[in-house]
Amino acid sequence: MNSITFNSLARFMRFHPGKVVRIDSFLSLPWTTTTLPLPLFAGDKLALRSLCSSRSLVDVPTLTELVSKQHYSELKARLRGSGSVPAAVLRQFLDSGSDPDLALRYFRWSRDELGLSHPLELTFRLAHSLADAKKYPKVRSFLDEFVRVSDGDTVSSIFHSISNCGGGFCNGSIIVDMLVWAYAKNGKTQMGFEAFKRAGDYGYKLSVVSCNPLMSNLANEGAVGDLEWVYKEMIRGRIKLNVVSFNTLISGLCKARKLNKARDVVEDMKACGVSPNVVTYNALIDGHCKSGGLTRMYKADATLKEMIESKIRPNEITYNILMDGYCKDENMVAAVKVFEEMQRQGLKPNLVTYNSLINGHCNSGEISKAVSLRDQMLSSGLKPNIITYNVLIHGFGKNGMFKEAKEMLDVIEKEGLVPNVVTFNILIDACCNSGKNEEAFLIHASMASKGVLPDILTYNSLITGLCREGKMDKAEKLFGEMKDNSLKPNVVTYNILIGSLCKKRESRKAHRLLDRMVKIGLSPNHVTYDTLMDGYCTEGNLRAAVKVRELMQKEGLRANIATFNVLIKGFCKQGKLENANSLLNEMLERGMVPNRTTYDIIREEMLDKGFVPDIDGHMYNVSG
DNA sequence: ATGGGTTAAC
Numbered sequence: 001m002n003s004i005t006f007n008s009l010a011r012f013m014r015f016h017p018g019k020v021v022r023i024d025s026f027l028s029l030p031w032t033t034t035t036l037p038l039p040l041f042a043g044d045k046l047a048l049r050s051l052c053s054s055r056s057l058v059d060v061p062t063l064t065e066l067v068s069k070q071h072y073s074e075l076k077a078r079l080r081g082s083g084s085v086p087a088a089v090l091r092q093f094l095d096s097g098s099d100p101d102l103a104l105r106y107f108r109w110s111r112d113e114l115g116l117s118h119p120l121e122l123t124f125r126l127a128h129s130l131a132d133a134k135k136y137p138k139v140r141s142f143l144d145e146f147v148r149v150s151d152g153d154t155v156s157s158i159f160h161s162i163s164n165c166g167g168g169f170c171n172g173s174i175i176v177d178m179l180v181w182a183y184a185k186n187g188k189t190q191m192g193f194e195a196f197k198r199a200g201d202y203g204y205k206l207s208v209v210s211c212n213p214l215m216s217n218l219a220n221e222g223a224v225g226d227l228e229w230v231y232k233e234m235i236r237g238r239i240k241l242n243v244v245s246f247n248t249l250i251s252g253l254c255k256a257r258k259l260n261k262a263r264d265v266v267e268d269m270k271a272c273g274v275s276p277n278v279v280t281y282n283a284l285i286d287g288h289c290k291s292g293g294l295t296r297m298y299k300a301d302a303t304l305k306e307m308i309e310s311k312i313r314p315n316e317i318t319y320n321i322l323m324d325g326y327c328k329d330e331n332m333v334a335a336v337k338v339f340e341e342m343q344r345q346g347l348k349p350n351l352v353t354y355n356s357l358i359n360g361h362c363n364s365g366e367i368s369k370a371v372s373l374r375d376q377m378l379s380s381g382l383k384p385n386i387i388t389y390n391v392l393i394h395g396f397g398k399n400g401m402f403k404e405a406k407e408m409l410d411v412i413e414k415e416g417l418v419p420n421v422v423t424f425n426i427l428i429d430a431c432c433n434s435g436k437n438e439e440a441f442l443i444h445a446s447m448a449s450k451g452v453l454p455d456i457l458t459y460n461s462l463i464t465g466l467c468r469e470g471k472m473d474k475a476e477k478l479f480g481e482m483k484d485n486s487l488k489p490n491v492v493t494y495n496i497l498i499g500s501l502c503k504k505r506e507s508r509k510a511h512r513l514l515d516r517m518v519k520i521g522l523s524p525n526h527v528t529y530d531t532l533m534d535g536y537c538t539e540g541n542l543r544a545a546v547k548v549r550e551l552m553q554k555e556g557l558r559a560n561i562a563t564f565n566v567l568i569k570g571f572c573k574q575g576k577l578e579n580a581n582s583l584l585n586e587m588l589e590r591g592m593v594p595n596r597t598t599y600d601i602i603r604e605e606m607l608d609k610g611f612v613p614d615i616d617g618h619m620y621n622v623s624g
Numbered sequence: 625a626t627g628g629g630t631t632a633a634c
Contacts, residue, residue, distance in 0.1 A: 140625075181626080212627040219628090247628035254629095282629035320630045327631095355631040390632045426633050457634050464634075492634055 063089060067102045072109060086110050090122050100129035104142060111149075120153060120161040127175050128167030140178050147182040147191075155194040159202060169204075176204040184213035192217065193226055200233055208234075212245050219252030227252045228261075241272060247279045254287025262287060281307040282318050289325030297329050316342065320352050327360025335360050351377075355387050362395025370395055384415065390422050397430025402439075405430060419450060425457045432465030440465055454485065460492050467500035475500065491517070495527050502535025507544070510535055526557055530566050537570025542579075545570055561587070565597050572605040580605070 066075040079086055090110065093103040103126055110116040123146060130139045158179070162172055176199045183192030192214045199206055211234055218227040231249050234241060246269040253262040262284060266276055281303065288300035300322060307314060319342035326335035339357055342349065349357075354377045361370040370392060374384055389412050396405035405427060412419050424447050431440035440462060447454055459482050466475040475497065482489055494517045501510035510532055514524055529552040536545035545567060549559060559567075564587050571580040580602060587594055 137625080185626095207626085209626045216627065242627080244627040249628095251628060277628090279629045284629095286629070315629090317630050322630095324631065350630090352631045357631095359631070385631095387632050394633065420632095422633055424633095429633060460634050490634095496634085 063092065064098050064102055067106050072113065086114055086116055087118060090118055094122065094125050094129060100126065100133050100135065103129060104138060120157055121165055124161040124175065125165040128165060128171055131167065131171035131174050136174070139175060143175070143178045143182045144185065147179070147186050147188060155191060155198055159198050163202060173204040177206045177210045180206060180214055181210035184210065184217050187217070189214070189217040189221055196230060200237060205237065206239060208239060208242055208245055211239060212248060215245060215248045215252070219248055219255065222256065224252055224256040224258065241274065243274050243277055246274055247283060250280055251283040254283050257291055259287050259291055278312055278315055278318065281312060282321055285318065286321045289321060289328070297325055297331070300325050316347050316350055316353065319347060320356060323353065324356040327356055327363070330364055332360055332364050351382055351385060354382065355391060358388060359391045362391055362398070365399060367395050367399055367401070386412070386417050386420055386423065389417065390426055393423065394426045397426060400434065402430065402436070419452065421452050421455050421458070424452055425461060428458060429461040432461045432468070435468070437465045437469060456487055456490050456493065459487060460496060463493060464496050467496055470504065472500060491522055491525050491528065494522065495531055498528060499531045502531060502538065505539050507532065507535035507539055507541065524555070526560060526562065529557065530562050533563070534566045537566060537573065540574060542570055542574060561592060561595055561598065565601060568598060569601045572601055577605060577609070
C-alpha cells in the first residue's frame with residue numbers, strides 16, 4: 001500500500017462522513033478484515049498509516065507468538081525495528097480475532113513498559129472481547145485498572161466507546177456494571193454515580209453487586225439525596241435489592257437524621273420480601289441515639305424492644321450502640337445497666353464497649369471508674385487500643401490532671417501502641433484551655449520527633465490558646481504558618497480569630513476577617529455570624545448586629561435560638577426591652593421554642609427593672 | 625463477585 005492509496009481512502013472518508021468501511025476493501029492484507037468507524041479518530045489514522053505501509057508492520061502470528069511466550073525484549077526490538085506504531089498493534093490484535101488474553105497482555109505490557117495510553121475505543125473493544133470470551137474476572141480487573149489510571153476521560157466518552165465499539169448489548173451491560181463497581185471501589189463516587197445515571201439512559205442493566213458499593217459510598221459521603229435517587233432508580237429499573245442494599249440505604253438515612261424516611265424504607269423492604277436483620281435494627285437504634293430531641297433514648301430503647309419482639313437477637317454491637325447513647329446522654333446509670341444486661345445475655349463486652357463506657361465515665365467526671373475499667377479490660381484479656389488511651393487522656397485533661405494525662409504517653413509506648421494526631425491534639429487542647437500555652441507548644445514541637453504531623457485541629461487549639469492570652473499577633477503568625485504546612489484554615493480557625501477580635505472590642509476588624517473568609521471561598525457558619533453579632537452587641541452597635549443577621553439570612557442561614565439569644569442579650573444590655581420582647585415574639589411566631597438561656601437573659605434584665613415574673617410563658621411581655 | 629451496623633479531639 002502506498003501513500004496514493006492512503007490519500008484516496010482519506011478522501012473517500014471525507015466525502016462519506018459517518019460511514020463504516022471495511023479496511024480490507026481498500027487494502028489487500030489478508031488479516032485486516034475489520035470495519036472502521038468514520039470519521040477517523042487520531043488513533044485510527046495512526047493505525048491506517050501503519051496499515052498503508054505494510055513494510056512497517058509486524059505480522060500478527062509473530063506478534064501473537066512473541067506476546068504469548070512473553071518475549072518482550074524481542075517484541076520491543078521488532079516494534080522499533082519495523083517502525084510500527086505500538087498503539088496500532090493493539091488494533092491488529094483485536095482485528096485478528098486472536099485470544100483476547102494476548103491482547104490484554106499486550107495492552108498491559110505496552111501500558112506499563114512503553115507508557116502507552118490506548119484510545120478509549122480500543123480499551124473497550126478489548127473489554128468487549130474479554131466479555132465475549134466470558135472471562136468476567138478479567139474484565140473486572142481490567143476495568144479496575146482502567147478506572148485507577150484513567151484521568152480526564154468523561155463518562156460520556158466512555159459510554160460512547162462502550163456502545164460504539166461493536167460488542168453486544170448484553171456484554172455492554174456487564175461492562176458498564178463492572179465500570180460502576182470499579183469507580184465505587186476506587187473511591188470515585190461521583191464518576192460512579194454519573195455512570196449509574198448514564199446506564200439508565202442507555203438502558204444498560206446493572207446489578208446489586210455494583211449498586212451496593214455505590215450506595216455505600218454515597219451514604220458515607222453524606223450524599224443522601226443522590227443515595228435516595230439511586231434507590232428509586234433501582235426500584236424503577238427492577239434491580240432486585242437485597243438486605244445489604246436496604247441496610248445501606250437505612251444507615252445512610254439514619255446518619256442524615258432522616259429517621260422517618262428510614263422507618264419507611266424498613267416497611268418498603270418488608271414489602272419487597274426482604275426481612276430486616278440485626279444490622280437493620282442496629283442502624284435504626286444508632287440513628288435514634290444520635291438524633292436530637294429529649295425522647296431519643298426512649299425511642300432507641302423502644303426500637304430495641306421492637307427488635308426483640310420481631311425475634312431478632314441483639315448482638316454486641318446493638319448493646320454498644322445503646323450503651324454509647326446513654327453515655328452521650330450523660331446517663332451513666334442507664335449505660336451501666338446496658339453493660340450488665342449485655343453480659344446477662346451471654347454477650348462479651350469488646351474493645352468498643354469498654355472504650356465507650358470509659359469515655360462516658362470520663363465525661364461525667366468519674367475518672368477513677370474509667371481507670372478501673374481499663375484495668376478490668378486488661379484482666380479480661382482485652383488489649384486497650386489508642387482510642388482507649390485518647391479517651392483517658394481527654395478525661396484527665398478535663399479534670400485538670402495534666403500530670404496523669406502526660407504520663408499516658410509513656411503508658412501508650414509501653415503497651416506497644418503509637419500515639420496519633422488525635423492523642424497530641426487532645427493533650428494540646430487540654431493545655432491551651434487551661435492557660436498552659438508553653439506546655440502546649442512543647443508538645444506541638446515534640447510531635448515531629450514522633451513522626452506525627454499537626455493538622456488543622458492542632459493549629460486551632462494553639463490559636464485558641466494564644467487568643468485567650470490576647471496574643472493576637474502570635475495567633476496571626478501561627479495562622480500564616482499553617483499555610484506553610486499546606487494546611488488550610490477552616491471555618492473554626494476563622495471563628496476563633498473573629499471571636500477573639502470581638503472580645504477585644506474590635507468587631508470591625510473581625511468583620512473584615514469574615515469578608516476575607518468569604519473571599520477565599522469558605523462559607524461562614526452560624527457560629528461565625530453569632531460571634532460577630534455578639535461582638536457588635538457588646539460594643540453597643542446594635543445596628544451593625546442587626547445588619548449581620550440580615551447578611552446571614554441573605555446567605556441562606558436562618559436565625560436559630562442561639563442567634564436570637566445573642567440579639568436579645570444585646571438589646572437587653574442596652575435596656576431596650578421592647579426590642580428584646582419583639583425578638584422573643586418573633587421566635588414564638590416562627591414556632592421556635594426559646595430555651596433556658598433565652599429566659600435567663602430576659603429575666604435578669606426584668607428583675608433589674610423591678611418586674612415580678614410569673615410562671616406564664618408570656619410573662620416577659622413588657623408591652624402588655 | 626459484592627455489600628450493611630458501634631468508640632476518641634476543635
